[in-house]
Amino acid sequence: MAKQFDTIALVGIGLIGSSIAREIKDKGLARSVTVSSRSDATLKRAQELGLGDRYTTSAAEAVKDADLVVVSVPVGASGAVAAEIAANLKPGAIVTDVGSTKGSVIAQMAPHMPPGVHFIPGHPIAGTEYSGPDAGFIGLFKGRWCILTPLPETDEAAKAKLRTFWETLGSMVDDMDPEHHDKVLAIVSHLPHIIAYNIVGTADDLEAVTESEVIKYSASGFRDFTRLAASDPIMWRDVCLHNKDAILEMLARFSEDLAYLQRAIRWGDGDKLFDLFTRTRAIRRSIIQAGQDTEMVDFGRHAMDQK
Amino acid sequence: MAKQFDTIALVGIGLIGSSIAREIKDKGLARSVTVSSRSDATLKRAQELGLGDRYTTSAAEAVKDADLVVVSVPVGASGAVAAEIAANLKPGAIVTDVGSTKGSVIAQMAPHMPPGVHFIPGHPIAGTEYSGPDAGFIGLFKGRWCILTPLPETDEAAKAKLRTFWETLGSMVDDMDPEHHDKVLAIVSHLPHIIAYNIVGTADDLEAVTESEVIKYSASGFRDFTRLAASDPIMWRDVCLHNKDAILEMLARFSEDLAYLQRAIRWGDGDKLFDLFTRTRAIRRSIIQAGQDTEMVDFGRHAMDQK
Numbered sequence: 001m002a003k004q005f006d007t008i009a010l011v012g013i014g015l016i017g018s019s020i021a022r023e024i025k026d027k028g029l030a031r032s033v034t035v036s037s038r039s040d041a042t043l044k045r046a047q048e049l050g051l052g053d054r055y056t057t058s059a060a061e062a063v064k065d066a067d068l069v070v071v072s073v074p075v076g077a078s079g080a081v082a083a084e085i086a087a088n089l090k091p092g093a094i095v096t097d098v099g100s101t102k103g104s105v106i107a108q109m110a111p112h113m114p115p116g117v118h119f120i121p122g123h124p125i126a127g128t129e130y131s132g133p134d135a136g137f138i139g140l141f142k143g144r145w146c147i148l149t150p151l152p153e154t155d156e157a158a159k160a161k162l163r164t165f166w167e168t169l170g171s172m173v174d175d176m177d178p179e180h181h182d183k184v185l186a187i188v189s190h191l192p193h194i195i196a197y198n199i200v201g202t203a204d205d206l207e208a209v210t211e212s213e214v215i216k217y218s219a220s221g222f223r224d225f226t227r228l229a230a231s232d233p234i235m236w237r238d239v240c241l242h243n244k245d246a247i248l249e250m251l252a253r254f255s256e257d258l259a260y261l262q263r264a265i266r267w268g269d270g271d272k273l274f275d276l277f278t279r280t281r282a283i284r285r286s287i288i289q290a291g292q293d294t295e296m297v298d299f300g301r302h303a304m305d306q307k
Numbered sequence: 308m309a310k311q312f313d314t315i316a317l318v319g320i321g322l323i324g325s326s327i328a329r330e331i332k333d334k335g336l337a338r339s340v341t342v343s344s345r346s347d348a349t350l351k352r353a354q355e356l357g358l359g360d361r362y363t364t365s366a367a368e369a370v371k372d373a374d375l376v377v378v379s380v381p382v383g384a385s386g387a388v389a390a391e392i393a394a395n396l397k398p399g400a401i402v403t404d405v406g407s408t409k410g411s412v413i414a415q416m417a418p419h420m421p422p423g424v425h426f427i428p429g430h431p432i433a434g435t436e437y438s439g440p441d442a443g444f445i446g447l448f449k450g451r452w453c454i455l456t457p458l459p460e461t462d463e464a465a466k467a468k469l470r471t472f473w474e475t476l477g478s479m480v481d482d483m484d485p486e487h488h489d490k491v492l493a494i495v496s497h498l499p500h501i502i503a504y505n506i507v508g509t510a511d512d513l514e515a516v517t518e519s520e521v522i523k524y525s526a527s528g529f530r531d532f533t534r535l536a537a538s539d540p541i542m543w544r545d546v547c548l549h550n551k552d553a554i555l556e557m558l559a560r561f562s563e564d565l566a567y568l569q570r571a572i573r574w575g576d577g578d579k580l581f582d583l584f585t586r587t588r589a590i591r592r593s594i595i596q597a598g599q600d601t602e603m604v605d606f607g608r609h610a611m612d613q614k
Binding site: 185197280287 | 451496506532540545554571585591
């Protein structure tokens with residue numbers, strides 16, 4: 001495939017950064033890739049995995065010659081990274097990120113961006129419950145959406161270039177207003193993670209039911225939540241702190257709805273329960289039809305088990 | 308394999324009943340299997356699938372010669388089935404069920420059981436998001452636990468026979484007190500389903516985020532909940548109505564914990580969030596080590612996608 005950039009700098013080389021690195025190499029999208037992590041151990045591992053061409057613990061150093069800079073760090077670290085790299089950014093360079101919150105990332109990074117640099121925030125809607133450079137793989141972005149939240153003044157050519165980059169990685173690309181992005185993600189991603197973490201915590205705290213029982217019988221439903229609840233704790237702490245308003249709104253709605261359901265259970269109102277339980281089936285069908293989940297029984301677990 | 312029973316009657320032939328039917332035939336566990344469903348359409352489909360040897364819409368008729376009767380109906384229907392079959396049960400027959408609540412099933416069924424019949428309530432901890440006779444398959448019970456909640460007077464030989472039956476289907480078998488079963492299942496199964504139904508309902512009701520957005524971006528977490536929320540609505544309505552006390556207790560704890568988390572988010576208490584998000588990771592590891600979930604990324608979805 002044709003090279004899309006001369007030099008790409010990857011600031012942060014966890015699950016997302018390392019998946020991007022593998023895709024760039026696999027598809028030959030850049031002449032040179034510089035990998036940066038502030039952790040020595042992570043950087044060493046990235047080097048062992050051969051994820052880039054150059055390696056440095058200095059983000060400032062990493063971005064020097066880059067035409068594309070991809071910042072893949074917990075959203076709470078975006079501001080510090082922006083401040084660190086600002087002076088070394090090449091005029092005409094595209095700077096993007098992969099953070100799960102966009103309003104906060106823009107507030108943290110945009111003020112540092114020098115004129116002539118194209119800052120285009122982004123968010124690939126892809127991930128797994130694993131983290132770190134070993135967790136990345138080719139195909140992570142395939143068939144998944146990537147949302148760009150460009151600022152009003154964003155250069156169209158730069159945006160088109162970044163869009164092509166994500167499309168080459170297999171993504172479908174959408175533009176969105178940052179505030180709307182944060183609301184959408186609060187319901188489709190942040191609330192589900194918080195609920196999953198919460199229910200696993202509740203189960204862990206019980207006195208009448210042992211942890212060993214929770215584990216043994218988890219196939220009856222509970223285990224589905226444990227995948228999200230095994231996600232990277234730093235990433236998710238930051239998401240909670242950086243999309244507070246939208247998350248609190250969704251939490252309030254969720255709790256309100258749960259109180260309604262709880263009341264129906266207490267008073268034995270089977271019709272209310274049946275109505276909700278019927279309505280929710282249709283949404284899964286739509287998700288499968290949209291190619292955003294497998295229709296295989298049990299997420300395909302049984303098929304994997306039989307191998 | 309040696310025949311374990313002369314005649315088995317399956318009352319109810321949905322996901323669980325039809326999986327049992329397939330296993331019996333596959334492993335040659337009975338000379339004859341009678342399938343019963345009160346729905347003509349379901350019975351016809353069971354016949355097309357060749358799930359049994361005889362078919363009837365009358366549960367009373369079905370159990371006449373049976374040495375083993377397996378009742379696989381929504382728990383709200385257990386009492387009616389027991390009343391219907393009672394007079395026709397053969398002395399020495401084993402009657403079991405597969406219901407997700409045990410206290411209520413015992414209260415509904417036990418009073419109808421004639422002397423000389425061995426009533427041993429049971430609950431295979433296995434299932435999928437699909438329902439009906441087509442949804443069953445061989446292997447559903449493999450590696451999964453089956454909980455028996457025998458009554459104090461239960462005959463040991465009959466219990467051993469039923470245990471062997473489930474073990475032949477691939478299950479590991481545990482005995483448990485019915486009340487404890489209902490508490491354990493409230494946290495590992497009933498609460499997760501209720502929470503999943505609830506969050507899918509909350510998302511469906513939003514004004515600021517469209518349903519199409521929820522579907523498009525569901526891979527960021529939401530889709531994990533939609534599998535449980537696509538489960539059979541009648542079965543789950545009945546579970547909610549028939550394990551009310553334990554469910555209400557678990558809901559209260561869950562909501563309390565969620566309020567604590569919500570407060571940490573509102574006040575920016577990152578340490579509290581980080582602590583919980585770290586603790587929950589260990590539970591997933593234990594579930595994987597116990598063989599109750601796959602360690603494959605994303606439940607193995609990606610591996611399935613690549614095929």
